[in-house]
Amino acid sequence: MTALAVTAPGAVQAAPKLPENYNFFGGIPHELSHPNGSLPGSNDFDCEPSKIHPNPVVLTHGTGGGAQTNWGAYVPMLKNAGFCVFALTYGSYPEAPWPLNQIGGTQPLERSAAELKVFVDKVRKATGAEKVDIVGHSQGTIMPSYYAKFLGGRDKIDKYVSLAPLWRGTYGFAGDLILPVAKRMGIPEKNVTPIFSSLGQMLGGSQFIKKLWADGGPYLPGIDYTNISTRYDEAVVPYTSGQVAGGPGRSVKNIVVQDGCAQDYSEHAGIAGSKRAAYFVYNALDPEHPRTVPCRFAAPFTG
DSSP states (O other), rough: OOOOOOOTTTTOOOOOOHHHHHHHTTHHHHHHSSSTOOOOOOOOOOOOOSSSSSSOOEOOTTOOOOOTTTOOOOOHHHHHOOEEEEEEEOOOOOOOTTTTGOOOOSHHHHHHHHHHHHHHHHHHHHHHOOOOOEEETTTTHHHHHHHHHSSSSSEEEEEEEEEEETTTTBOOIIIIHHHHHHTTTTGGGGSSSSSOOOGGGGGGHHHHHHHTTTTSSOOOOEEEEEEEEOOOOOSSSGGGGGGOOOOOOOOOEETTTTOTTTTTOOOTTGTOOOOHHHHHHHHHOOTSSSSOOOOOBOTTTTT
16 A cells, blocks of 8 residues: 555645755756756745745856856755745856857956846845845856945845955966056957956956955945855965955955865865855855854865
């Protein structure tokens, strides 16, 4: 005889849990099987925020990433925890054929910030939320700051969590050589790289970075910032570019994933797959119900 599940009249069955996969590449299979779609659990515009998690979470990917490819580790974790989760592909060429139209972060950061503004307003209208929380990776850590500082977003963001941030820009070979040479040749920083026009803007000393730092630095009062960096970051050079203290009236917490856990070898990409980093993100979003942050082996590139 087969056992039957009995549900009490009027009871609401919990939604099945999404499988959690702490791997930076975890979202790619779904993009391949559902081109131009959304990861299961994300972009549900009928989602009603709970009292515990009243702010929808908006995920902003890194350079070359997208709504699905960048967030395979984060959408299921956050959705399973009861958050309303949203992700956009910004700064792409939407008129291009797939998969080129899902390679995001290629356009000038100002244009991408304007796209984020439209998306956040859509999320707020659908959910009835006053504010959203931002979780960004790489380029997605500084682009929302432009939205916050210059496009009216400062009163629409509550928590702002950054993975591999680059508040001071990235230096190394690119920042120390390419940008100064381009300036001497009269080449605008947006044209330093012809396809990814955003890259020149992220170099240390760029006009974009200088504008973010005007009027007291990149942070704003009233927003809670958490920066999560890795010592093995090969794209943000030095990694401390993202470990910037807050000034007067600013709420800022800086975290390095290797502090207290030498087993985490995640670098620039892998930090978006590292379970340790993900739990730091969760605790920044929900400090009232913190999880124990694990220390386990995390490989480069995958996390």
